[in-house]
Amino acid sequence: MVTTLTLQVNGKSHxxxxxxxxxxxxxxxxxxxxxxxxxxxxxxxxxxxxTVHVDGQAVRSCSYPVAKAAGKKIVTLEGLGTPxxxxxxxxxxxxxxxxxxxxxxxxxxxxxxAFLKTNKHPTEEQIKQALADNLCRCGTHVRIVRAxxxxxxxxx
Amino acid sequence: MLQEKISRRDFLKTSGALIVTxxxxxxxxxxATQLPAAAKTVALDQVDGFLAIDSTGKVTVFSxxxxxxxxxxxxxxxxxxxxxxxxxxxxxLIQGDTLLTPDQGPTYGSLSIQIxxxxxxxxxxxxxxxxxxRAAEKLGVARDKLYAKDGQIMPLGGGKSISYGQxxxxxxxxxxxxAKAPTKNPATYTIVGKSVxxxxxxxxxxxxxxxxxxxxxxxxxxxxxVRPAAMKASLLAVDDSQAKKIPGYVTTVRxxxxxxxxxxxxxxxxxxxxxxxxxxSDWQGLPDKxxxxxxxxxxxxxxxxxxxxxxxxxxxxxxxxxxxxxxxDFAIHTHGSLGPSCAVAEFKGGxxxxxTASQATHLLRKQMANMLQMAEADVRCIYLExxxxxxxxxxxxxxxxxxxxxxxxxxxxxxxWMRADEHGWDPKGPPTLLDYRxxxxxxGYPVAWESEVFIxxxxxxxxxxxxxxxxxxxxxxxxxxxxxxxxxxxxxTIPNIKATAHWLAETPFRPSxxxxxxxxxxxYGNECFIDECAAAAGIDPxxxxxxxxxxxxxxxxxxxxxxxxxxxxxSGRKPASGDIVTGRGVSYIKYELVRTYVGVVxxxxxxxxxxxxxxxxxxxxxxxxxxINPDGLKNQIEGNVxxxxxxxxxxxxxxxxxxxxxxxWKTYPILTFPDVPEIVIDLIDRPTEKPWGAGxxxxxxxxxxxxxxxxxxIGVRLRSVPFTPDKVLAALEKA
Ligand code: FES
Ligand code: FES
Numbered sequence: 001m002v003t004t005l006t007l008q009v010n011g012k013s014h015x016x017x018x019x020x021x022x023x024x025x026x027x028x029x030x031x032x033x034x035x036x037x038x039x040x041x042x043x044x045x046x047x048x049x050x051t052v053h054v055d056g057q058a059v060r061s062c063s064y065p066v067a068k069a070a071g072k073k074i075v076t077l078e079g080l081g082t083p084x085x086x087x088x089x090x091x092x093x094x095x096x097x098x099x100x101x102x103x104x105x106x107x108x109x110x111x112x113x114a115f116l117k118t119n120k121h122p123t124e125e126q127i128k129q130a131l132a133d134n135l136c137r138c139g140t141h142v143r144i145v146r147a148x149x150x151x152x153x154x155x156x
Numbered sequence: 157m158l159q160e161k162i163s164r165r166d167f168l169k170t171s172g173a174l175i176v177t178x179x180x181x182x183x184x185x186x187x188a189t190q191l192p193a194a195a196k197t198v199a200l201d202q203v204d205g206f207l208a209i210d211s212t213g214k215v216t217v218f219s220x221x222x223x224x225x226x227x228x229x230x231x232x233x234x235x236x237x238x239x240x241x242x243x244x245x246x247x248x249l250i251q252g253d254t255l256l257t258p259d260q261g262p263t264y265g266s267l268s269i270q271i272x273x274x275x276x277x278x279x280x281x282x283x284x285x286x287x288x289x290r291a292a293e294k295l296g297v298a299r300d301k302l303y304a305k306d307g308q309i310m311p312l313g314g315g316k317s318i319s320y321g322q323x324x325x326x327x328x329x330x331x332x333x334x335a336k337a338p339t340k341n342p343a344t345y346t347i348v349g350k351s352v353x354x355x356x357x358x359x360x361x362x363x364x365x366x367x368x369x370x371x372x373x374x375x376x377x378x379x380x381x382v383r384p385a386a387m388k389a390s391l392l393a394v395d396d397s398q399a400k401k402i403p404g405y406v407t408t409v410r411x412x413x414x415x416x417x418x419x420x421x422x423x424x425x426x427x428x429x430x431x432x433x434x435x436x437s438d439w440q441g442l443p444d445k446x447x448x449x450x451x452x453x454x455x456x457x458x459x460x461x462x463x464x465x466x467x468x469x470x471x472x473x474x475x476x477x478x479x480x481x482x483x484x485d486f487a488i489h490t491h492g493s494l495g496p497s498c499a500v501a502e503f504k505g506g507x508x509x510x511x512t513a514s515q516a517t518h519l520l521r522k523q524m525a526n527m528l529q530m531a532e533a534d535v536r537c538i539y540l541e542x543x544x545x546x547x548x549x550x551x552x553x554x555x556x557x558x559x560x561x562x563x564x565x566x567x568x569x570x571x572x573w574m575r576a577d578e579h580g581w582d583p584k585g586p587p588t589l590l591d592y593r594x595x596x597x598x599x600g601y602p603v604a605w606e607s608e609v610f611i612x613x614x615x616x617x618x619x620x621x622x623x624x625x626x627x628x629x630x631x632x633x634x635x636x637x638x639x640x641x642x643x644x645x646x647x648x649t650i651p652n653i654k655a656t657a658h659w660l661a662e663t664p665f666r667p668s669x670x671x672x673x674x675x676x677x678x679x680y681g682n683e684c685f686i687d688e689c690a691a692a693a694g695i696d697p698x699x700x701x702x703x704x705x706x707x708x709x710x711x712x713x714x715x716x717x718x719x720x721x722x723x724x725x726x727s728g729r730k731p732a733s734g735d736i737v738t739g740r741g742v743s744y745i746k747y748e749l750v751r752t753y754v755g756v757v758x759x760x761x762x763x764x765x766x767x768x769x770x771x772x773x774x775x776x777x778x779x780x781x782x783x784i785n786p787d788g789l790k791n792q793i794e795g796n797v798x799x800x801x802x803x804x805x806x807x808x809x810x811x812x813x814x815x816x817x818x819x820x821w822k823t824y825p826i827l828t829f830p831d832v833p834e835i836v837i838d839l840i841d842r843p844t845e846k847p848w849g850a851g852x853x854x855x856x857x858x859x860x861x862x863x864x865x866x867x868x869x870i871g872v873r874l875r876s877v878p879f880t881p882d883k884v885l886a887a888l889e890k891a
Contacts, residue, residue: 002403019403023423031422036370037363041494041543042575043426046821049494077363090361097353097787100795101225101544102360103495109361128829135821137494138225138544139798141832143791 005070009033010079021067025059026050028066029076037077037106041135048107048134052076058114077106080113089113092151093144100138107134112148122152198258203286203329205258206279207236213307213321215240215247220260221272222252223356224515225544226851227788228268230354234784235273238347239280239340241304242320244355252517252539262516262618264547264669265639266849269784270751273847281337283329290323342782342843349843351787356541368513368542368551369498373568376500377406378422379561380429381571382415383581384627386814387665389436391415399428408432409564414628416561418569426574440813442664449485452589456661458613464645467652469595472604476595480692482685483592486677486859486877488809489585490818491670492826495543496578497550501558502568507534510562512555513542519619520552523633524559527625546799547638548620548668550582556624576819583620583668584809586612586637590681600693601704604652607685609644609678612637612663620668637667640674643856646682647746648704664811671799672855675748680877683743683860688873696725697864698742709779710746710753713840717742717755717777720838735764738772739869743857752853753779753840756797758861759833762869764888767881769866771801771833776854778837781845793854794835800858802827808878 003021007014007028016032024043029035029052038061041049045063052061053075081087086094089109099105108131115122115130122130127148136144198218199205208216217236223229229249237244250256252263260272284304291309292299301312310317342349359365384391396408399417404424409416417432419425443451473479501510508530514520517537525532537555545551550573558571573581588611595604615634625632641657690700702714717723723742739762744755759773774797783789806825810818818824863874872887 018423020423020427027421027423030370034372035363036366039367039495039543040369040572041496042821044575044820046575047494077361081362083358083362083364086362093361094353094357097357097791099354099357099360100227100791101494101541102357102365103225103367103493103543105361106363128832131829133828135494135826135828137492137546137799137826139795139802140791141798141829142794142835145829145832 005066007069007074008072009074010076016066018066022065024062025052025064025066025069025074026061029061035076035078039103039106041103046135047104048111049104051107051110053110053114056114056117058111077109080109087113088154089148089151092147092154096143096147096150098140098143098147100140104134104136108136108144112151116148116152116155120152120156122149124149196256198256200258200260200275201332203279203283203331203333206276207283207329209320209324211321211325213242213246213319215242217247217249217276218257219249219251219272219276220257220518221268222263222515222517222539223541224263225541226268226792227354227785229356230352231269231784231788232273232276233355234347234352235277236280238345239277240284242307244347244352246307254517254521254535254537259518262519264515266747266752266851266853268849268851269847270849273784277339278335278337279333281339282331282334285334285337286329286331287320287323291318294318294323345843348784349782349841350785352785354788366540367495368511368540369495369572371500371511371540372570373500373502376568376570377418377420377565378425379416379418379557379569379571380425380574381557381577382417382429382432382434383577384413385436386439388441389413389439391434392437393435395433398431398433402428402431407565409561411560411628414560414624416557418561418565422572442811442813442815444813445811448587449589452587452610452660455610457658458661459659461641461657461659462654463641463657464653464655466650469604469606469652469654472652473593473595476603477598478596478692479593480688481591481593482688482873482875484590484681484684484875486588486680487807488587488665489670489803489807490579490809490824491546491549491582492824493543493545493549493578496573496575497554497582498542498570498572499551499555499558500568500570501555501562503562503566507536508559508563509536509538510555510559511538511540513540513545513551514555515545515548516552520555523552523619523622524556527556527622527630527632528559528563529631546671547673548583550578552620553581553623556622560624560628579819579824580816581623583635584665585670585673586640586663586665586667588674588677590677592681592685594685594689596689596693600695602648602650602689605646605650607644607655607681608658609641609656609681610658610660611640611674612667613659613661621666635666635668637663638669638673640669640677642678642748643675643745644678644682645749647707647710647744647749648686648701649706650704672852675852675856676800676859679743679745679856680859680863683745683857684863684873684875687741687860687864687867691867698723699725701742701744707746710744713753713755713777713779714744716838716840717757717775720777720836721757721775723757737762737764737869739865739867741861741864741866741868743861743864745853745856747853747856751848752850754853754857756854756857756861758865760862760865760869762866762884764870767884767888769805769862769879769884770831771862773834773836776835776837777840778850778854779840779842780848780850780853781842782847783839783841784847786839786841789839789850790837792850793837796852796854797835797858798827798832800855801833801862804859804862804877804879806878806880808880
């Protein structure tokens with residue numbers, strides 16, 4: 001049975017049609033709304049590549065049913081900031097050149113953005129703990145930590 | 157943005173006009189480059205193979221080497237801009253397109269700058285010299301009174317200048333690359349050698365970048381593969397009645413043991429694939445994991461090859477003051493790319509086009525043509541950057557899956573591997589076993605050295621079997637593990653040396669190369685064993701290496717490393733007490749004995765109670781000759797260190813007699829943030845030397861530095877990668 005859901009994404013309202021309310025939010029964002037920020041990494045809530053904000057919380061959209069997201073405020077990497085108006089984290093990731101392949105970076109930035117709301121002046125150790133469940137295979141970690149630290153300085 | 161680029165590239169086929177170019181950094185600046193209707197050459201010896209300049213002076217670079225997340229897109233742009241004397245924003249780069257880019261070989265072996273970049277530099281130098289010549293004619297000024305700057309050629313003393321756009325105006329150069337064309341004096345560089353910001357990063361941190369996984373074609377179907385329950389099982393029966401009930405389901409494709417489900421949308425494909433009930437035969441042909449090293453040792457040796465031979469070590473061992481021996485092993489690893497492999501293929505009018513994150517577009521085209529029995533000319537392979545791959549992972553296999561399905565269905569098909577497909581079915585870094593013997597002279601230095609490595613044999617052709625070809629019973633190549641004998645030869649001056657590779661008839665999994673293939677395993681053995689020799693002699697391990705080296709660049713690396721790490725010479729291990737102990741270990745390599753020098757010191761903390769090793773700090777002294785982009789280089793070195801700590805401490809592919817059981821990040825964990833060390837790097841820049849690669853060499857010295865540091869901390873040798881807490885505790889128990 002096809003149902004129509006309304007998703008509030010990056011400040012805009014979108015209607016999407018789906019046969020399965022249990023479909024992970026990730027597929028609605030990537031395929032119906034054509035957003036490239038959130039990535040498919042594992043589909044198992046293990047890596048963080050798919051992270052988006054739902055009502056201000058970092059959630060793993062690969063394991064979050066689309067129906068549950070309806071009516072909530074969803075923000076993706078695209079909504080966090082744009083090339084013209086970068087979010088401090090995006091700016092800091094550029095300044096620190098904290099990217100290798102960059103496939104994980106969506107998750108790093110979105111997780112860190114939620115974290116910095118709860119801890120405005122984190123230590124390096126705290127940043128590492130906050131990102132402990134986000135995986136990066138390229139080994140960009142040292143730069144990512146520096147970038148988050150730098151962003152916290154900009155936002156302070 | 158990238159989609160637009162692709163459609164423009166399509167235009168090439170229909171109109172014959174070459175319309176390419178786009179800007180990663182600045183989509184707004186995107187402007188089409190019109191070139192004459194003649195087909196573009198991809199010849200390696202032609203300037204036009206590498207470069208085109210349009211009438212506005214915009215330069216398009218065609219690179220057969222591709223950016224795998226390493227930053228070479230930017231580095232190659234720097235090289236071209238520097239040599240052509242144009243600003244970087246005037247240069248655009250097309251990478252890995254069999255129709256447009258020259259075949260510069262796969263992007264592996266840390267050769268993108270060393271080989272690919274230098275081919276490009278020479279083509280650019282040839283072009284610049286030709287432009288100077290033409291300008292001399294046009295301006296009526298002697299050629300040696302002209303110079304090139306910012307895409308203009310101008311007289312030294314001032315006066316009328318002429319732009320590249322005016323000089324070539326979209327025409328081909330139609331000239332051979334001149335190996336003798338003078339390249340710029342490095343002292344005059346303004347772009348090369350600078351930490352230019354990577355061009356792809358702004359798009360990657362804002363969600364604007366189009367990865368392979370993001371790429372779409374109109375009318376595209378979505379497929380998921382259903383792999384055999386046991387690796388070499390046969391498909392006995394398929395029941396797809398439940399899959400058919402899923403809205404959006406299109407079809408099930410079965411070809412031999414190749415099975416896939418196709419749907420109109422991605423989620424339907426995922427659901428349908430899990431709803432298919434496939435019955436597979438029983439197959440239990442994998443070795444017993446618990447006895448893996450027995451299995452490797454007993455595997456038939458196809459041939460033994462002497463890799464290094466000096467003097468007569470066997471003879472020297474007989475009379476030496478002291479001999480020692482050791483055996484090392486190195487586990488099977490998966491690439492573990494963060495994004496599972498993905499590809500899109502389209503079959504139209506007897507021609508196949510596919511988009512892939514393959515590191516080897518041209519090689520893959522050959523394999524694909526062979527698999528589908530098509531002419532190579534009818535197959536086009538276009539590179540799109542995917543998740544970092546560190547070698548031949550599953551990208552090529554996903555492309556073969558997609559091609560097979562696209563041909564079958566006559567519609568564009570996107571295949572996205574799931575996490576379990578990637579962990580389970582990417583080709584693996586093979587298990588490696590190493591034996592060592594050495595004899596020390598009266599001063600404690602080696603007088604004889606023998607090493608033997610046991611590794612899977614290499615067929616002639618460097619390619620890895622495509623899974624789809626294998627499962628569907630189509631023509632295929634034998635799997636090649638990479639040149640994994642490299643770096644068994646040692647850089648030290650020892651009077652009697654013999655290094656031997658035993659090429660084995662079989663290995664449990666489809667082998668391939670993963671970052672620093674063989675060089676990592678062999679250097680691990682070499683550098684642990686030389687440390688064992690130093691300890692046996694009671695000589696400081698850094699001093700021991702220094703005394704055994706003659707190469708001045710190698711010596712400089714070791715000396716700078718000692719300063720960087722503030723190495724305090726001691727003789728042997730400091731006795732430690734308490735449960736939490738620290739140690740430091742050193743390691744050194746001259747990559748393949750012919751290029752990049754790296755020395756590292758690892759500082760570790762070991763918990764004797766839990767057996768856990770934590771790497772606190774890594775010091776790296778690095779000489780890869782001329783540095784193109786220092787910050788990009790550091791980024792690569794850091795990645796090498798972190799990824800290899802993960803491989804050394806944690807990674808060990810699990811399997812039963814039928815198949816891989818490490819199918820996700822829980823069953824194949826990797827290093828996470830809390831365990832990432834501080835990394836301190838000293839780059840030795842040699843602007844007047846050749847640039848060498850940096851994508852692999854640092855990784856080679858990481859496992860041995862950690863093993864040596866653990867010995868320094870707790871007095872036991874770890875000779876089996878990964879160094880898990882269990883192995884540490886077992887080694888302590890035995891000590
Ligand atoms: S893709 Fe969602 S956590 Fe990995
Ligand atoms: S940058 Fe490649 S996975 Fe993190």
